[in-house]
Amino acid sequence: MRPGFGLFLGFALPAAVFLVTSAIGSFGYFHFADPARTCNSCHEMSSQHAEWSVSAHRTLHCRECHGGSLTLDVHALTAHVNRVVQHFGGGKEQPIRLTEQAIHVLQDSCRDCHPQSYADWQSSRHSAGYARIFLDPAQNGSEHPEADCLRCHGMFFDGEIHELVTPLDTTGPWTLKDPAKAAQPTIPCLACHRIHTPAAAAPAEHLQFYDRRERTAFAASLLPAPAILQGDRRVEISADPRQRLCVQCHAPTANHQLGTSDDRTPAGVHEGLSCLDCHNAHSNSAALSCRSCHPANSHCGIDVEVMDTSFRSRESKHDIHRVACGDCHEGQRPGKN
Template sequence: MTRKLLRGALLGAAVIAVLAVPAGSLYYEYKADASCARCHEIRKNYNAWHASSHREVACGACHGEITTLDAGFHLGNVRRLVQHVRQGFADPVRLGTKDIPRLMERCRSCHRQEFAQWQTGAHSATYRRLFLDAPHNRQRLLMDDCLRCHGMHFEGGIGDLVAPLDAKGPWRLLRPELADQPAIPCLTCHQVHREGELLPRAARPVEKSAAQSAAKSASQQELLRPSVGLFDRREQKHFSVELLPLPAMRDGTRAVKISPDIRQALCYQCHAPLAGGLAGSGDDRTPVGVHEGLSCLACHLKHGQQTRASCANCHPQLSNCGLDVEKMDTTFVSTASRHNIHVVKCADCHPKGIPRKRTDRAGNRVR
């Protein structure tokens, strides 16, 4: 008897819940976007969006329109409503593994060029590419720490993603639907809801030091987008790049000069040295030697990371030595090579001592 009553009550509640979602959404649409913020858990995100450079993009454009026939969208809303009522929601609400692909599409719809660049670069690697790579997995242990930089939006541990966690394989994804999803999506390095003016009014120099930036004219300065920030897996939130540290690097005991370009703080989070900051340790690629002091972004493209033809940025034609820099050494990409572009030093080619620069009387270089 009680059971029947309970079941009836539950069914009734379910019907109300299902109806409440579109009704609620319609109500919000009617009242314009401000009413989204009536729920406590999204107010913070709403406020950030309202102050962000995306403020002219309506909520629905990214989060989906109420008129959609996508069942997943509506079921997600029901789930959120239930969580809200039970106060079991994450406060503030945040994105989950499942939300990422839909959001990527939204980014692509406006930022086509950046998206295309990213797609051609290494950072667009998929879960399959990263976690089912047999040569890697045979050689190196798959561990939870991988997820710090790869698959940072994945909810769970490495044991929930790949099996088996050994050197033998064969490996498979425990969440096969992720296989072709990007593991380092736009939201790794960008925060959509972020205070900031619409560009170009928000133009801020990328370099921290005023003296450095004064050296260049305003037109030469690259702009720091307010959206640039790292998604930290532990905190489950973004930190603006301005809050992130640039490391104090050393080469042996010598302090390495690094570029003041603060966008690098983002790169350093994953391409990081081990504790102690030794250049070249861990995944670090800090340039030492002839290229010391250059920003990562002096050579690497922001979204695609390629360096193609980047030498020409600084070497109009030729190197200091009068050699064609793009042809001078084919081992510059190999991390093991001493001619690697990140570590090459004058002494690597001039073991007997570095010749003085040859200049004519006017101070111009001669060949």
């Protein structure tokens, strides 16, 4: 036996085995032990843990959504180790939050238990990927990508806009710096859903808006309910707190005039309705919405689904959100004359 090999067999190899297995033992402990003895032994985790322990998801172990310690995800592992080093090293406190990668992994867990909601969401524009949002020539040609886009599209993106898409101008051609992001959804489940809310809380408590700047999720019930104005008139708004989430992105311009920018607040015949009275929460589809309220015919006797509105055709100039009887029927009620 060569002496070098003997040394290897007698000392280095056992030492290596010891190190590797102690790491496995350690990560294994974190993977399988009660969260109260692992994740939740850090005070930073206690409020999250307390919320989770009375939530609808309390029967799921942390690792079932967040992934366990026994993982080959190098990013997750280094992030965790860095946090521990920073904490005990007395460095500047970093808020604990999920990386975008972790959020996308988590999303698979959502899908496994909520396949129908997931499928509905996938069918909607809210599932649009980074390529669809940030490489659209029509959009980029009129307004080039800005940091602010990430407020509603890609709110969890870990980086700045120049790290996502290039060039930041209106001439293009535009490409994603990481092609793997092309199909990743820009509005994942966590953009709107609050997972740790107590099971018994009101529906709006289970919804949230994730504000990228504050790195904070606001429960829908705490979001502002803005006044929407039509001229000087204050439009009647549904009391449904869930729709405060919608208006965060589908928002009017600064003067809050009805229908400006991306505002879809209903006025006209539908004034006072909640977004969710007509739209399916996940698919956004309003295809069945008329039938949920109207008998086939409106009080004027016309089938509401064939009226000339944007419900029937996107080309119509009568936006279903704001259409009023008088828009089509001047001073009279057709069918009754």
